[in-house]
Structures are given as structure tokens and as C-alpha cells.
Amino acid sequence: MKKIFFISTVFLFLFFNSHAANFNWTKYNITETEDSEWYYDKQSVLKVGSYRFYWILTNNLKNIKDDVYSIIGHHMVNCKTNETKWITYTSFKSPMGRGIADIDIVIPEVAPENFKWDYFNPKNTIYGGMLEEICSLK
Amino acid sequence: MIKKFFLIIFLYSCFASNSFSTTFNWTKVTVSENGTTELFYDKDTVFKVGGNVYFWQLTNNLKNVKENIFSTISHIMANCNTFEARNITYTDFKRPMSRGTSDMEMIIPESQPDYFDWIYYSEKQTIQGLVLKEVCKNY
Numbered sequence: 678m679k680k681i682f683f684i685s686t687v688f689l690f691l692f693f694n695s696h697a698a699n700f701n702w703t704k705y706n707i708t709e710t711e712d713s714e715w716y717y718d719k720q721s722v723l724k725v726g727s728y729r730f731y732w733i734l735t736n737n738l739k740n741i742k743d744d745v746y747s748i749i750g751h752h753m754v755n756c757k758t759n760e761t762k763w764i765t766y767t768s769f770k771s772p773m774g775r776g777i778a779d780i781d782i783v784i785p786e787v788a789p790e791n792f793k794w795d796y797f798n799p800k801n802t803i804y805g806g807m808l809e810e811i812c813s814l815k
Numbered sequence: 816m817i818k819k820f821f822l823i824i825f826l827y828s829c830f831a832s833n834s835f836s837t838t839f840n841w842t843k844v845t846v847s848e849n850g851t852t853e854l855f856y857d858k859d860t861v862f863k864v865g866g867n868v869y870f871w872q873l874t875n876n877l878k879n880v881k882e883n884i885f886s887t888i889s890h891i892m893a894n895c896n897t898f899e900a901r902n903i904t905y906t907d908f909k910r911p912m913s914r915g916t917s918d919m920e921m922i923i924p925e926s927q928p929d930y931f932d933w934i935y936y937s938e939k940q941t942i943q944g945l946v947l948k949e950v951c952k953n954y
Contacts, residue, residue: 699862721860721862722837723837723839723857723871724837724838725871725888725904725906725913725920726888726906726917726920727917727920729837730890730904732862732864749865751864751869751890753922762922764904765864765869765892765903767864774864778864778865781864781865781866781867783892783903783924783931785922785924785925786928786931789928792922792925
């Protein structure tokens, strides 16, 4: 009995205190054309000043170009306007952010012209709906 | 008795791994020798993406507070091979622990591209280096 308590305690300690944080992707939806599926990490949604910041992952399921099967990005949203800016962009040669990272950039540094507020309608875009969900988290 | 124990462990595991909120969970790393600054980071949101490790850091200004800025939060990207880092975001607050009103918030490569440089931090000589050591220990 003591052994069970000891092993369980050690397991809990190791599991919750020493492992590195890994993404825990929540699937939001898949496009109607089934071209891509969209995920975000709930744990990463954080409110700082006027904005919320979060990590997202998209898997490209069809019409794969340049061997890019998935993309991970750190984005920010203004929840009052449903507008976002995409801060980082990293593409991968396998789904779910696995495989070799191909392009790995900070967008406002490399492509400042693309670092602008973009509105996504929550009713007719997947990303807009996902933003609504991200903004509703307490 | 054993069943009860495992039920408690199971419920705790579910709660601990699935609970989340949109607030930070700061872990204190260090205070500067002269006591002017203390640094925290959020363990739960340290992620490796591509070649870099990303994390959130809170700085409390304890002494010589300028312009009423008592704390700042930054999202930082680090290269754990070279111990270099650069801040992507900057938000300052009028009270410690990122409380109070926020005065300035910016994306550094957008607003201050000249300051978006890789900087090496010695773990022996800088408190930022100590944070990097902590952040990079699993990568």
C-alpha cells in the first residue's frame, strides 16, 4: 500500500512539475471544402493589455503546396472588433507541426506589409468563429 | 480505500491537465543583486516552435521606478543553443504584477524594429540569462 502511494506521488510530481510544456491542440473546425483543419491551444490564450494572444495550428489536408502540411502561428486578437494580427509563422513538412520546420519567421520583421489588422466574420469564416470562441474563454 | 485513492488521483490528473484560464501563472526566477528588478516567467506557456523557444516574462520594477511603470510583460523568443533572446511584445503597467492600467503596448518588430535584435545573455552575469537557463532547461 505504501509503495502505491509512493509511486503515485513520484509520478504526479514528475508529471506536473518537470515536463516541458507541449501544445495541447483543440480542434475547432474543418473547412467546408476539407482543405484545412484549424486548431488552437486553450492554455496559450492569454489576455495582455487590450489584446488576447494565442497559438494556432492549421493542417493542410488537400492541394498541398511546397510540401507544407501544417503551420503553427502566434496570433493576437482585438476581441472588440474580431480583428487579428499574425505575429509568427512556422511551416512544417508533416501534419500537426511535426517534421522539418521550413519557413520560421516573425511576420512584422520579415513581411511588415502583411502585419496588419484583418477582420474575420464569425458567421461565415472558420477563423472568425474560432476567434469568437477564443474571446469567450474566461 | 485503493479505489478511492485512484479516483482522487484520476480526478486531480484530469483537473490539472485540462484546467486553463486566460491569466498567467507566474513563477519567480530571480531578483537583481541591487534589488531593483524581479523576473518571473509562465511555465505553462513555454513552447518550442521551429528553431526557437517562446515564453512570457513578467518584470517587476521594485526600486528607481520611472514614469510610474511598476511592471512589464513581454513575449520573448529565445535560441537555447546560443542563449540569445529578443522581445516580441512589450506591455507596461502602473502597478506590480501586471495590475493597474496599461500605458504602452507594442509589437517591437513593428514599432521599434531597431530594437528587435538578438542579444546574448550570460547566465552567470545577467538575470535575463538566469531566466533563459530556466526556460531552456528542457530544450
